[in-house]
Amino acid sequence: MKVVFMGTPEFAVPTLQALIDHHQVAAVVTQPDRQRGRGKKVQFSPVKEKAAEYKIPVLQPEKARDEEFIQELETIAPDVIVVVAYGQILPERILNLPKYGCINVHGSLLPKYRGAAPIQWAVLNGEEKTGITTMYMEKGLDTGDMIDKAEVVLDPKETAGSLHDKLMNLGADLLLETLDKLEKGTIVRTKQDDSQSCYAKMLSKEMGRMDFSRSAKELEQWIRGMNPWPSAYTTMNGKTLKIWDADVVSYEGSEEPGTVVKVTKDTIIVAAGEGALALKEIQLAGKKRMPVQAFLLGSSVETGIRLGD
Numbered sequence: 129m130k131v132v133f134m135g136t137p138e139f140a141v142p143t144l145q146a147l148i149d150h151h152q153v154a155a156v157v158t159q160p161d162r163q164r165g166r167g168k169k170v171q172f173s174p175v176k177e178k179a180a181e182y183k184i185p186v187l188q189p190e191k192a193r194d195e196e197f198i199q200e201l202e203t204i205a206p207d208v209i210v211v212v213a214y215g216q217i218l219p220e221r222i223l224n225l226p227k228y229g230c231i232n233v234h235g236s237l238l239p240k241y242r243g244a245a246p247i248q249w250a251v252l253n254g255e256e257k258t259g260i261t262t263m264y265m266e267k268g269l270d271t272g273d274m275i276d277k278a279e280v281v282l283d284p285k286e287t288a289g290s291l292h293d294k295l296m297n298l299g300a301d302l303l304l305e306t307l308d309k310l311e312k313g314t315i316v317r318t319k320q321d322d323s324q325s326c327y328a329k330m331l332s333k334e335m336g337r338m339d340f341s342r343s344a345k346e347l348e349q350w351i352r353g354m355n356p357w358p359s360a361y362t363t364m365n366g367k368t369l370k371i372w373d374a375d376v377v378s379y380e381g382s383e384e385p386g387t388v389v390k391v392t393k394d395t396i397i398v399a400a401g402e403g404a405l406a407l408k409e410i411q412l413a414g415k416k417r418m419p420v421q422a423f424l425l426g427s428s429v430e431t432g433i434r435l436g437d
């Protein structure tokens with residue numbers, strides 16, 4: 129099957145690799161090169177790096193609706209266009225171009241968590257399971273008919289980062305199953321129930337700020353959902369404190385949320401709106417990420433101080 133692949137981040141790379149191994153990838157479409165980091169060096173997207181490894185032609189339009197770009201796709205005449213976290217809305221002219229349509233690999237069990245950050249929100253909201261959905265693309269945002277699904281049960285300590293890695297590999301396998309059905313004509317299309325949908329908006333750095341008035345359970349989920357980016361953070365004695373891991377513990381006291389209520393040799397316990405958080409792994413500004421036990425060997429933390437002040 130002649131495929132045009134559209135994707136940008138690391139999440140899309142395993143699916144591209146699977147297509148390279150099993151199909152004819154005629155071209156790869158990814159976002160334009162961007163300047164990144166303090167040195168403002170131009171960096172290729174992970175998808176472009178993989179395409180370059182196999183000398184596959186790469187197209188990088190500023191806008192997917194650019195006439196010259198669409199004409200290039202029409203010249204290629206792919207059987208199918210596969211889209212994984214590309215980062216742009218496709219016009220109808222592209223959606224209607226391939227013989228088998230445009231197939232999207234989405235990181236949730238649709239119709240739940242449509243949008244840009246389905247993996248993170250599954251963790252943030254404490255979902256017990258999530259997964260991958262392959263679907264036909266249409267004008268709406270992640271609203272097309274579903275094809276195949278694969279589920280993953282979240283580990284009690286699942287982070288957005290660990291779930292990302294599980295789903296990106298699962299997505300590659302599921303996409304191959306979907307394309308096989310396309311070729312054989314055995315696809316079963318299932319319409320989404322819009323009443324069951326929710327939107328997974330993109331994360332921002334500010335969203336990582338801890339609100340200790342929330343329950344300890346919610347905060348612990350927030351820490352995992354913000355890991356690795358933008359990371360959950362607060363302040364301690366005027367310095368930014370990133371929190372990478374914490375456990376929920378019971379607390380019946382009356383201290384204000386955010387107050388350090390107990391310090392042991394291997395944890396710092398902080399009151400929440402309900403219950404408390406036992407901090408297990410932290411990173412104070414200017415220091416390395418480390419277990420609290422190691423942090424306390426070189427720093428003292430007094431009970432009674434309030435994080436976030």
